[in-house]
Amino acid sequence: MNTPTRFDxxxxxxxxxxxxxxxxxxxxxxxxxxxxxxxxxxxxxxxxWWLSGCSAGMWRGVDDECVGVSDGSASLHHGLRDVEEKIERENDRIAGLDRKVVTVAVLTPVPEPGGDRGSVSLDQARSKIIGAYLAQRQANSVEGAYPLFRLVVADEGSDEQDWEEVVDELIGMTDDERPLVAVTGMGVSVGETISAAHRLADHQIPMVGAVLTADGLNMTGAVRPEDGPIRGLYRVSPSNRTEALALHEFLVKRPREYMLVRDQNFNDFYTTGLRDDFAEVFSAELAAGVQRSFDGTPGINGTTNQFNEIVAELCSPGTPDTVLYAGRASLLDAFVEKLRVEHCGKTITVVTGSDAAKLNETELPGHVEVVYAALADPKALGDARFNEYAEDYKVNFDGFRQLERIGSRDLANGWAIMEFDAMTAVVDAAQKALLNETEIGPAEVRTALVSLTSERNDIDGAGDRFHFDADTGDPVGRTIHIIHQVGLESRPVHKYTS
Known part of the structure; x- marks a missing residue:
């Protein structure tokens, strides 16, 4: 999801x-x-493949990046090799068992090795793939597990630019001996993701998005209404609007003056949606109309100068002390750095959405604090004050993670937990589909996902329980945690149930 963190x-x-x-x-x-x-x-x-310079099964995409679908045997990035080896070993293990095996793909952008641009960071891509692996291992480890799940990673390019060829490759896998039955992950909330979802829906392949938060990026297709509904698209993440409502519920306790700082990258539906939701939900607090814009479109220069002007105004006498930041966290790093250098002589509170979870390793200057809505914060999920299923999380997910020798750092941004839940929903659906069928494919899993739209069939996620809305495919019953970060320390301060 991230835009560049460098401005070279x-x-x-x-x-x-x-x-x-x-x-x-x-x-x-x-x-x-x-x-x-x-x-x-x-x-x-x-x-x-040797001549292309890519690993076996991969190919050169439109921007000369190696892209394609890997069962763990291909190296997508040197920073993923340990996880890829785990996936390859598990896929090889189940191939030797005399049981039904089906394939699930995690569709994601992966940063180009050595590159400094991309819609997600390496940490985010890594966490997402780890979440899928943990769900695969947990499903396959149950005694008598049926079916068994083979996992593949579909790398659609650092900015999802090769989504079309990669999705076509996935579509071709539905007739394999170990058929592809569903796609998880589904990239981030940008235009390419929407196009990929429509293509998969046209071929009756069900999808469960992990970190898709853009309003209307669900079965309704309302995010880009001219393209129509996206049948079979579910997601485990609450929407931008839900994030804005959660933030408002916490912040309204203390009167504040706000400035809305918004990204004008119209291909990024996370930032445009967050901008519109902040403007609506905080309309009373933004009555003075203090709004400033910047262009965070990848490849566009000048963002630094735009931040200089915004920070200079923010530090002027009589201006707000709280910023509603409707942009990506990768650019938030640069914005915070400007605040560090300028030092306004007052504490600035930056309020933003779930993408800010990647700031967990950024040390904020003493006069800047960040408040954000987290999709899955490990500290909150393990704290009984903020999660009624805290013990389940610590035993069933965090304990399993340790057994699999996955470091706690890989959970920090929440993406591993969200992808684990997306994969778990597919596992539940596939198992239900096989109760009455001897063979299953995408159509049977898509039908079975409909049964997960009632509280009676709640999905046991990593940290809570939820089901899907039958009309939209959005999650019901999920808790959003509000996180307050000062310096390097972050802590949960509020919970909001959707």
């Missing part, structure tokens, strides 16, 4: 294309003799 010089596109063409010419020339030998010896198998 980036070469123009024509320079990037020229450099890429030079690399490809060298690769082709170096590989020409090898190709001839391969053809002469009949050993062509594997030559295509």
């Amino acid at each position: 010089f980036h070469p123009p596109q024509y320079a990037k294309r020229a450099a890429r063409d030079r690399r490809l010419r060298v690769l082709r020339n170096a590989g020409a003799l090898v190709v001839v030998v391969l053809l002469l010896t009949g050993a062509w198998v594997g030559a295509a």
Whole structure:
């Protein structure tokens, strides 16, 4: 979900294309003799991926990134290798058992190795994949588990730019011996995700989004109404509007003056939705109309200068001390850095949405505090004051995580927990589908997901229990925790149930 955290010089596109063409010419020339030998010896198998420079089964996408679908055997990023090896071992283990096996994909952007741009950070991509793996392992570890679940990771490019080819690859897997029955993850709340969801829906493949919070990014398709509904799209994350309501319920206890700082990247439905929801939910507090904008569109320069102007105004006499920040957390780092340098002579409170969970390792300056709505905060989930299922979380999820030798750091941003819940919903549906069927595919799992729309069939998530709304596919019964961060310390301060 993240936009760049650095603001170094980036070469123009024509320079990037020229450099890429030079690399490809060298690769082709170096590989020409090898190709001839391969053809002469009949050993062509594997030559295509070798020449591309990508792992087996992957290919070069539109921006020269390696993309594709991996069962753990391919390396998507060196920072994911330990997790990929765990997935590969589990997939190999169940392949040797004489039981029904089905495939579930986690569709996600993965940052380009060595790159500094992308819609998610490496930590976020890693956490999401870990969550899927933990759910796979837990489902397969139950005695007599049926079916068994094979996991694949579908890397659609750092900015989801290769979603179309990757989704088509997933569609082709529905007729495999171990058929693809559902897709989880589903990227982040951007236009490419919406297009991918429509393509999968057209082929009757059910989806459960992990961190999709944009308003209307569900079965209604209201996020982009001109494209129509997205049948079979569920999500385990509450919407932006629910986040805004939770924040307002906590903040209304103390009178404040607010400035709305909003991103104008119209392809990012997380930021545009948060902007509109803040404006509506905090309308009384924003009566003075103090609003400022910046353009956080990836590849657009000048964001730093825009933040300079906003911070200079914020530090002027008689201006608000609380900022409603409707933007990505990656750019929030830069905004906070400007506040660090400027030092307004007053404490500034920055209020924002769930993407800010990635700030957990950022030390805030002493005069800046952040209040945000968290989708799944480990501290809150393990605290009985904020979660009635705290003991279940500590034993069933956190304990299992430790057995699998997954570090607590990988839970900090909440993405592993959210993806675990998305995968668990698919597991529940697939198991229900097989109660009355001998063979299942996407259609049967999609039908079974409908049964998870009543409280009687609540899903036992990592930290709470929930079900889906039958009309929208949104979660019902989930708790949002409000987190207050000062310096490096963050703590839960409020809970709100959707």
